[in-house]
Amino acid sequence: MVEATNFIEQIINEELESGKVSAVQTRFPPEPNGYLHIGHAKSLCINFGIKEKYNGKCNLFFDDTNPSKEKTEFVDAIKEDIKWLGFTWDKETYASDYFEKIYDFAVELIKKGKAFVCDMTAEEISANRGNFKEPGKESPSRNRSVEENLQLFADMRAGKFADGEKCLRAKIDMASPNINMRDPVIYRILRQTHHRTGDKWCIYPMYDYAHPICDYMQGVTHSICTLEFEDHRPLYDWVGIELGFAPKPRQIEFARLNVTNLVMSKRYLKKLVEEGSVDGWDDPRMPTLTGLRNRGIPAEALKDFCQRIGVVKANSEVQISYLEACVREYLNAHAERAMGVLKPLKLTITNYPDGQSEMVDFDVNPNEEIKRTRKIKFSKHLYIDSDDFSLAPPPKYFRLKKDGYVRLKSAYIIKCDDVVFNQDGSVKEVLCSYVPESKSGNDTSGIKTKGVIQWVEQDSCIDAEIRQYGYLLKDEEYAGQDFSERMNTESVKIFNGKVEPYVFENGDISYQLMRTGYFKLLDVKGKKVVSEIVSLKDNFNK
RNA sequence: AGGGGUGUCGCCAAGCGGUAAGGCAACGGAUUUUGAUUCCGUCAUUCGUAGGUUCAAAUCCUGCCACCCCUGCCA
Numbered sequence: 001m002v003e004a005t006n007f008i009e010q011i012i013n014e015e016l017e018s019g020k021v022s023a024v025q026t027r028f029p030p031e032p033n034g035y036l037h038i039g040h041a042k043s044l045c046i047n048f049g050i051k052e053k054y055n056g057k058c059n060l061f062f063d064d065t066n067p068s069k070e071k072t073e074f075v076d077a078i079k080e081d082i083k084w085l086g087f088t089w090d091k092e093t094y095a096s097d098y099f100e101k102i103y104d105f106a107v108e109l110i111k112k113g114k115a116f117v118c119d120m121t122a123e124e125i126s127a128n129r130g131n132f133k134e135p136g137k138e139s140p141s142r143n144r145s146v147e148e149n150l151q152l153f154a155d156m157r158a159g160k161f162a163d164g165e166k167c168l169r170a171k172i173d174m175a176s177p178n179i180n181m182r183d184p185v186i187y188r189i190l191r192q193t194h195h196r197t198g199d200k201w202c203i204y205p206m207y208d209y210a211h212p213i214c215d216y217m218q219g220v221t222h223s224i225c226t227l228e229f230e231d232h233r234p235l236y237d238w239v240g241i242e243l244g245f246a247p248k249p250r251q252i253e254f255a256r257l258n259v260t261n262l263v264m265s266k267r268y269l270k271k272l273v274e275e276g277s278v279d280g281w282d283d284p285r286m287p288t289l290t291g292l293r294n295r296g297i298p299a300e301a302l303k304d305f306c307q308r309i310g311v312v313k314a315n316s317e318v319q320i321s322y323l324e325a326c327v328r329e330y331l332n333a334h335a336e337r338a339m340g341v342l343k344p345l346k347l348t349i350t351n352y353p354d355g356q357s358e359m360v361d362f363d364v365n366p367n368e369e370i371k372r373t374r375k376i377k378f379s380k381h382l383y384i385d386s387d388d389f390s391l392a393p394p395p396k397y398f399r400l401k402k403d404g405y406v407r408l409k410s411a412y413i414i415k416c417d418d419v420v421f422n423q424d425g426s427v428k429e430v431l432c433s434y435v436p437e438s439k440s441g442n443d444t445s446g447i448k449t450k451g452v453i454q455w456v457e458q459d460s461c462i463d464a465e466i467r468q469y470g471y472l473l474k475d476e477e478y479a480g481q482d483f484s485e486r487m488n489t490e491s492v493k494i495f496n497g498k499v500e501p502y503v504f505e506n507g508d509i510s511y512q513l514m515r516t517g518y519f520k521l522l523d524v525k526g527k528k529v530v531s532e533i534v535s536l537k538d539n540f541n542k
Numbered sequence: 543a544g545g546g547g548u549g550u551c552g553c554c555a556a557g558c559g560g561u562a563a564g565g566c567a568a569c570g571g572a573u574u575u576u577g578a579u580u581c582c583g584u585c586a587u588u589c590g591u592a593g594g595u596u597c598a599a600a601u602c603c604u605g606c607c608a609c610c611c612c613u614g615c616c617a
Contacts (some may be wrong), residue, residue, distance in 0.1 A: 005556095031617050066616060122615050131613050132544045167615050177545040179613050188615035207617050231546055231612050253547090255610090260553085308565060310555050312548090315610055319553050322566050332579060339576095367579065398577060407575055440575065452575050514576050536578055 002053055006311035008046065008252050012054065012222065021247065024056035025221045028082070028089070029211075031063045032074035032195070034266045035281040035288045036081045038302070038323075042257040045306035046224055048087040059218055060089035064096050065210050067194035075195075077281070081289040085299045095205075095214050096196045102205045102213050103157065105243055106168060106187060110149045114242050115186065116142055117152035118169045125167075129182050135175035136182045142171065156189055159202045163189050170209070172238065180235050184208055208232055212239040215249040223249045226256040227313065257309070258317040261471045262287040284469045284531050285491055295469060296510040296520025296533035297323075301330035320471065324534040331510055331518045331534075336364050339376075339409065339454040340499035340513040340530075341385040342466055346429040347455065349414060352380040357457075360440060362410045376500060378411050381458035383498050385516075388453040389430055391419070398451030400430065406451040409514060413438035413447050454514040456500050464528040466495040466519070499528055512536075 001017070004010040015021045026047040030036065036044075051058035060082065064070045082089070095102075109115035118125065118141045130136035144152075156166055168187035176182055186209035191202050205213075215223045223236070230253045240248040263269065264287060272278050272286075281288050284295040292302065305326040309318050339362075359375035384400065393401040400406045400416050407413050418431040438445035470491040504511055510520045510533060519530040 010558095029617090033617080063617065069616075118615095125615075126613075129613055134544090136613090164615065169615095179545080182613085185615050190615080204615095206615075211617090225617095227547070228611055229617090233546090255548085308554080312555075314548050314555095316554065319566070322554065325566055328578090337576080363575095366576080396577090409575060411575095413575095443575090449575085451577080454576075512576085512578090515578070516576095536576080 007313070008222070008224065008254065008311055009050065009053070011250075011252060012050065015250075016054075021221045023221070024050060024054040025058065025219050026050050026056070026224060027059045027061040027093075027215065027218060027220050028087075029061045029063045029225075030078050031066070031069070032071060032078060033066075033069040034074060034270055035077050035290060037264055037266070037269065037286075037288045038259065038262065038292060039257045039264050040081075041085065041289060041302055042306045042309070042311075043224070043226075044082065044085060044087060045303055046254065046311055048089075049307075050222070050224075051090075056221075057090040057219075058087075059091045059093050059220070061214065061218065062092075062094045062096075063207065063211065063214075064094050064194070064196065065204055065207055066190075067192040067204065068190065070195050072195045077290070081293075084289065084293060085303065091218070093214070093218055094196060095210050096194060098210070098214050098217050099197060099201060099205070101217060102210050103203075105213055106153065106205070106209075107150065109170065109186075109242060110153060110168075111146055112242065113146060113171065115168055115170050116144050116149050117156065117166050118142075118183075118185075119166055122164055125185065129179065130174070132179075138174050139169070139183065142183070153187075156187070156203050157201075159191075161189055163191055165189060168203075170235075170238070172235075178231060178234055180208065180232050181238070184235060208235050209239060212236045212245070212249065212251075213243070216240065216243075216245045220249045221247070223251045225251060225253055227253050227315070228256075229253055253313065254311050255313055255315050257306075258315070259287070259320055259323065260317055261320045284467075285471060287471070294520070294522070295531055296518065297327055298330050298334070298510060301327040304330065327534050328518065328536075331512060333367055334365070334509075335518060336502075336504055336509065336511040337362075337366070338500055338502045338504075338511055338513055339456055340464060340466070340497055340516065341383050341454065341456060342495040342497045342516060343386040344383040344456075344496075344498045345386045345389055345427065346458075347382045347384050347414075348429060348431050349380050349382070349434045350417065350431050351433045354380060356380070360411045374502070376410065377457045377460045378408075379457050379459065382408070382455045383458060383461065384408075384430075384453055384455045386427070389416070389427065391427065398449075399453050400432075400451070405435075405447060405449050406453055407438075407440075407449045408434075408455050409452050410440045411455070412436070412440070413443075413445060413449055456498050460501050461498045462501050462528060464497050464499040464530060466497045466499075466513075466530050466532070467522075468493040468495070468517075468532040499530070 004013050028047045048058050118139045128137040167185045169183045170186050172181045174182045186206050187203050190204050193199055233251050236251050282290040282294050305323050357379035360378050361373045362376045364372040389400045402416050405415050412434040414432040414434045416430055416432050420429040422428045435445045512518045517535040518533050522529040522531050
């Protein structure tokens, strides 16, 4: 018996103990009508987490019962995202695999007198459903004979009726306080080409009816979904009971993930993509899995985050800083380090010989157990970041200032002797002298510096376009119309920086630009384009 | 208004009748060739609220309050 870490596992443990279930099976059930986002990551972790923990199974189940919204493009993207997260599903299944079976079960319900073909229009059904206060009215079609229902349902399938002209309804209870039980529609007529079954069908089952059947057919023991389906559970159970499912899958609901600052609504994300406010579903500003991946967030960090936030039924909103902390923690341990400057400032070491250069040792990642170092070129002509030099240093400024000493990371200690100005009075270049006996790892100078700054060598460094991506901000403007405009203008800052010519092992691996933040290499085409993912803790601006 | 849920530190979240875990954030302090990391310390006499049961309640009972979800031929 494994130890439960959340209430779902607790339920599973109890059922295992009582012998109610012997093997555990879950499923991840996206509708292929968009890309997966960080909220799905939570569901993925829960469902696949249970599979792994209980040595069970977890299918990837595409809930494709509404062909008007679904596309193959989305099923492919969804599969890619799940693979990226590192989960492997047992079977790839589709609701559409079971359309024939689902139809047969509907016939069975009709024969049991538990379903009927209704003549009312969608508007009429809605008008007769009643409301929270009043019960609904029964459809005039409700007491049709089994034979007539059977014939009519067959006619529906045969395409003898127009879209919406008839539908199949479960015969439950129009007076139920649970509106989902007021004779819900379980089949509608819809002439839409389905991404998998084409035009084979002109009737499609509704989610509430199809889902319990698909779960059962696949051998799912625990059907995990979000809180808004709690009210649907009686219907889920009704289908299982009327159809005699044994063992009947159990639906368990949990609270969906909310993250401060992240817009999670699928329809809104879709709108942003369609109107071109972002570059696509994989734009780094998007909270989609592919967007987060492009931002540079490692799959492992995302899974760690989902693990750490827990699984409960209470609605909550997790601060984005929690996600960032998980990312920082992972990257601090795994990311390769590189130096780079956002706003390059020329630095010349006046007492270093012209035309000479040397290689200095640089830690790939100071935190790894088996330390790797690499060589970095050092010469008379360098760039540092403008922010690492100050003409009017505030108190406790540790970095470079006139007549001050500072260490160039992994190289020498330097002293600023002079400053060259532009016409407009801005700093053009700083002139320094280095302390030859202060070489990193072999320092006999006896000079202690509080500040250590990064640098790049002028000849070898390459131009890098560095983009700092913001998040899709969720605030009062979220619902407004100015949103897309702001997306384009304020949510990404571009720096024409310079980075050392280090080629990372894998473009998918995020790395850290010293002090500036954790970045991900996006592209190498003469220029390195890196995107910011999370900034480093930055205490020196306080 | 009827039904279904949920309320434990700024944010997540353990706890399941025996006297409030942990993480994030924050704040001190030490180390540091990334002002990062690491380290060490501080951070709920109180569990939405009011009563009740009990030797003992965040945990059981009752009332109240707050928030979320439900009136698609969407999922």
